[in-house]
Amino acid sequence: MASEASTIAIAGAGSIGCYVGGCLALAGREVVFLGRGSVIEAMRKSGLRVSDLDGRDRRLEAKAVAATDDPAIALHEAHVILVTVKSGATEEMAGLIAAHGRPDAVVVSLQNGIDNADRLRAALPGRRVLTGMVMFNVVLSPDGEAPLRAHRASQGEVMIDTGADGLVDILDVDGLAVEAHADMKAVQWGKLLMNLNNALVALSDLPLARQLADRSWRVILAAEIDEALAAMKAAGIAPARITGLPPALLPKVLRLPDWLFGLLARRMLAIDPQARSSMWDDLKRGRATEIDELQGAVIRLARQTGIPTPVNERVAALIRQAEAEKRGPPKLMARNVNGGP
């Protein structure tokens, strides 16, 4: 059973890992960050700043941060391992956990997409792997800002599977609201609907608040969600309510005129002006995106049930093109995504 004395490893210290681990360390939990390159160097040199749009702005001095790029050091004593790598690195991280982690450690995936926890489970037979989901956006400061800053740029909680004794209590700390949920598959599908916007933010290069305030982008998101909901319905999947609105109402609300959307979607628009999306980060840094786990999951599900997904396919193709070109977010207009010049 996890307790306040448990050691928590952050397996992949990037945006989510630094924010979640930072809040936990500030609350007095024993935290070890496993990461790479400039992130680990920055934390070792100047510690970590953890802030949020509610006005918290806190600092962990370098001596209070245990940060390493050595998986043996990070994982061997951990009772709880929070997996915060992008989906493309899930199997690699599972291999490190298998090699260096305690067999009785509880492993929690805090990743977007539908199948990361299942993939961890498959690669870690006999170990306890739970599904988690992060509902908020985190902006990690650009290379060179000292101290490194992880800023929670929107509202929301972390949800994890019910039934993990004591885990919610040790993870639910100031700045990090954690709740148990009995049906994490439904949560994953519900969150996926929101994550279909990650690609649109990445293609537009607009901050999330500005992109969502523009109906020409919202109607594309609404069309992606229509396709996803049709595929889920045909497959018998009922996505959980994530945004405060029932999933079936989302496309209708997104298609409202800007002034009415602004009034009705106040919670959705309570976003720091810096917030974008994790896929925008990937294009910006020239890394592989999670397009196969997001739009790709919708397209695969739809194919099983004969539902057409032209909008998700077009968006996925544009992201793959931007990934291959490695010139960062392509700054498209909504009409370009719709097939116009």
Ligand SMILES: NC(=O)C1=CN([C@@H]2O[C@H](COP(=O)(O)OP(=O)(O)OC[C@H]3O[C@@H](n4cnc5c(N)ncnc54)[C@H](OP(=O)(O)O)[C@@H]3O)[C@@H](O)[C@H]2O)C=CC1
């Ligand atoms: N960012 C956000 O606001 C949100 C993200 N999410 C989800 O959370 C998950 C994590 O996203 P995010 O925090 O943005 O991802 P990041 O890319 O910012 O962080 C992951 C970090 O893990 C590091 N890493 C990868 N493999 C290893 C390894 N073998 N050993 C050590 N370090 C490693 C990466 O290093 P390197 O860069 O060198 O590969 C990177 O720094 C994703 O599934 C994402 O979709 C969910 C909600 C919001």
Ligand SMILES: CC(C)(CO)C(=O)C(=O)O
């Ligand atoms: C919070 C949200 C939906 C958008 O920032 C996200 O999950 C992401 O960026 O991956």
